[in-house]
Amino acid sequence: MxxxxxxFVKENGFKPxxxxxxxxxxxxxxxxxEDADGMPHESGQPQWRVAYVEPSDLPDSKExxxxxxxxxxxxxxxxxxxxxxxxxxxxWLHQRCAAQARKGRxxxxxxxxxxxxxxxxxxxxx
Numbered sequence: 642m643x644x645x646x647x648x649f650v651k652e653n654g655f656k657p658x659x660x661x662x663x664x665x666x667x668x669x670x671x672x673x674x675e676d677a678d679g680m681p682h683e684s685g686q687p688q689w690r691v692a693y694v695e696p697s698d699l700p701d702s703k704e705x706x707x708x709x710x711x712x713x714x715x716x717x718x719x720x721x722x723x724x725x726x727x728x729x730x731x732x733w734l735h736q737r738c739a740a741q742a743r744k745g746r747x748x749x750x751x752x753x754x755x756x757x758x759x760x761x762x763x764x765x766x767x
């Protein structure tokens with residue numbers, strides 16, 4: 642997943658939540674509502690999140706991840722280079738769901754039913 646400073650709306654006509662559909666280069670591109678400093682975006686450069694998946698056998702050094710992120714991002718924004726990646730980290734797409742959604746008076750729904758990539762940083766079972 643990437644955190645990117647770039648104006649996808651102004652420069653590429655993207656919507657605040659956009660999808661790139663492609664067999665290998667798919668992505669979810671979402672506006673965070675914040676600027677580069679994490680403040681509500683008003684006058685600064687807008688901050689976006691870009692999520693895509695890579696094969697798990699690629700080198701995972703920070704330098705390699707960042708290099709591939711630059712290459713991948715340029716595909717989505719037609720080769721432009723006036724963006725800044727402020728965070729790049731692997732995103733593992735998986736589906737791990739709870740064995741059951743209801744037990745007695747407890748009901749799990751929506752995001753409570755599955756483990757996400759963010760959870761995997763702190764969940765030993767991942």
